[in-house]
Amino acid sequence: MAERIYLVTGTQEGARLVKASLRQQALAHVASTEFNIRVATQDDLVNQIRAGTEVEQYRSPDQTELSLSEE
Numbered sequence: 113m114a115e116r117i118y119l120v121t122g123t124q125e126g127a128r129l130v131k132a133s134l135r136q137q138a139l140a141h142v143a144s145t146e147f148n149i150r151v152a153t154q155d156d157l158v159n160q161i162r163a164g165t166e167v168e169q170y171r172s173p174d175q176t177e178l179s180l181s182e183e
Contacts, residue, residue, distance in 0.1 A: 122146075 118138035120128045125146065130138040152160070 113133040115131050115133050118130050118132060118135055120130055120138055120142045122142075128142055130141050132138040132141065
């Protein structure tokens, strides 16, 4: 699979150029250097909910919303 150079930008850091086969690989590469991730413990949940942190639902960035309203 051919590699491309992807421009990865975020709200906190500047732009980064990442050579990868897929955009998901480029994003995963940047995320792995910027974030730590683990399953939340019960104490984590209690502390974060008390602090006002809301639970977010994952949605694929390629997924689009369908309008169900009648127009």
